[in-house]
Amino acid sequence: MTAVQSATKTATTTATVPPKPQKNYGKIVLTLYNCLLPEAVFKETPSQADGLDIETETDLRILGCELIQTAGILLKLPQVAMATGQIYLQRFYYAKSFVRYPMETMAMGSIYLASKVEEKPCRIRDVINVFHHIKQVRLQKNISPLIVDQNYIELKNQVIKAERRILKELGFCVHVKHPHKLIVVYLQLLTYEKNRQLMQMAWNYMNDALRTDVFMRFPPETIACACIYLTARKIGLPLPNNPHWFALFKVPEEDIREVSIRILQLYQRAKVNPEELEKRIESLKKIYQANKHMQAQKEREARANEEKKAESPTASTSKDVKRDSKKDKSPKTPPLSSKYHSSHKAKRDRRSRSPYDRKREYSSKRHKSRSRERDTDRSRERRTEDKRNRGSSSRKYDDYDSRSKSRDNRDDKRKY
Numbered sequence: 001m002t003a004v005q006s007a008t009k010t011a012t013t014t015a016t017v018p019p020k021p022q023k024n025y026g027k028i029v030l031t032l033y034n035c036l037l038p039e040a041v042f043k044e045t046p047s048q049a050d051g052l053d054i055e056t057e058t059d060l061r062i063l064g065c066e067l068i069q070t071a072g073i074l075l076k077l078p079q080v081a082m083a084t085g086q087i088y089l090q091r092f093y094y095a096k097s098f099v100r101y102p103m104e105t106m107a108m109g110s111i112y113l114a115s116k117v118e119e120k121p122c123r124i125r126d127v128i129n130v131f132h133h134i135k136q137v138r139l140q141k142n143i144s145p146l147i148v149d150q151n152y153i154e155l156k157n158q159v160i161k162a163e164r165r166i167l168k169e170l171g172f173c174v175h176v177k178h179p180h181k182l183i184v185v186y187l188q189l190l191t192y193e194k195n196r197q198l199m200q201m202a203w204n205y206m207n208d209a210l211r212t213d214v215f216m217r218f219p220p221e222t223i224a225c226a227c228i229y230l231t232a233r234k235i236g237l238p239l240p241n242n243p244h245w246f247a248l249f250k251v252p253e254e255d256i257r258e259v260s261i262r263i264l265q266l267y268q269r270a271k272v273n274p275e276e277l278e279k280r281i282e283s284l285k286k287i288y289q290a291n292k293h294m295q296a297q298k299e300r301e302a303r304a305n306e307e308k309k310a311e312s313p314t315a316s317t318s319k320d321v322k323r324d325s326k327k328d329k330s331p332k333t334p335p336l337s338s339k340y341h342s343s344h345k346a347k348r349d350r351r352s353r354s355p356y357d358r359k360r361e362y363s364s365k366r367h368k369s370r371s372r373e374r375d376t377d378r379s380r381e382r383r384t385e386d387k388r389n390r391g392s393s394s395r396k397y398d399d400y401d402s403r404s405k406s407r408d409n410r411d412d413k414r415k416y
Contacts, residue, residue, distance in 0.1 A: 109162025
């Protein structure tokens with residue numbers, strides 16, 4: 001290697017390469033804390049915006065979660081699938097209204113989607129049959145199977161659409177972290193895993209908390225600590241307090257107390273008749289549909305007014321054009337485009353005719369051209385004869401015979 005080559009090599013290595021410009025791409029961040037809703041969502045929900053009071057909305061949430069829990073037991077699904085379905089239902093109705101989307105259909109879609117997510121899929125037919133059975137038991141009717149008719153097909157399509165709506169509103173973020181395993185792990189750390197009463201009661205509190213909104217407000221670690229806290233207070237079991245046991249899991253005491261209060265408020269609510277809730281929803285749905293119809297009518301009227309305004313200057317100009325055309329009665333030649341289109345139309349018509357029609361048309365044209373030629377020859381001869389005889393009138397009558405003879409001779413020639 002020569003000295004020049006080594007120098008160029010060192011120069012290239014020491015030269016700083018300019019950095020490539022970085023491109024900013026869109027990022028989708030999926031974390032467990034995305035499932036927690038902001039505080040502004042709880043102040044006014046979509047159902048409250050449609051005129052539904054907060055008490056009725058809470059009763060509907062509780063009823064929907066109870067339906068999912070009962071249906072999951074009859075379908076023999078694991079508790080994790082039932083809990084996931086209840087969380088899906090709660091999250092969905094913080095984005096949509098109970099007035100616009102029926103609760104029972106959305107509950108079917110929630111448990112159907114949750115069974116797929118938790119790898120215990122069930123058929124839509126089984127879900128619909130189970131909900132039909134629950135409704136018959138609740139209304140104390142005779143148990144009868146569901147008839148497979150047009151109503152069944154429509155309901156099946158509605159359940160499929162409900163599943164898609166839930167996925168769309170959740171942004172396909174369907175993963176849920178449940179506090180089931182956390183309760184067991186925390187009790188093992190506290191050396192209370194052999195206390196069956198403590199573990200079972202904490203598990204029950206956690207399942208009941210699914211009917212409230214705590215899973216949308218707090219992370220699962222806080223809910224697990226709150227369930228253990230409530231159970232220990234209920235059975236009178238002392239837990240380490242110097243320092244507090246929940247400080248080990250980095251959970252504040254204020255959040256534990258708030259979750260505990262919300263769970264206890266659930267047991268103080270009176271049971272509501274589902275038929276009354278359906279009547280309230282139906283009345284609000286009628287009002288919503290009437291308002292929607294009025295709004296659509298107003299939009300149509302506004303569009304019609306805009307169209308009239310847009311057409312008004314053109315109408316005035318058309319009137320002026322009509323007046324000018326009445327004044328100016330001079331003949332106008334048609335535009336070139338009309339001639340062009342008429343000639344092409346004639347050609348198209350000619351192509352579409354049969355060979356027989358074309359032959360007839362050709363023969364008629366030929367006959368017309370011959371007759372036209374005959375007429376022109378005769379008129380030309382008459383004109384020449386008139387010029388000759390223009391001098392004296394007596395010459396006309398004298399040459400009459402000669403003219404008649406020439407005509408006869410011409411006709412005889414044409415015959416042959």
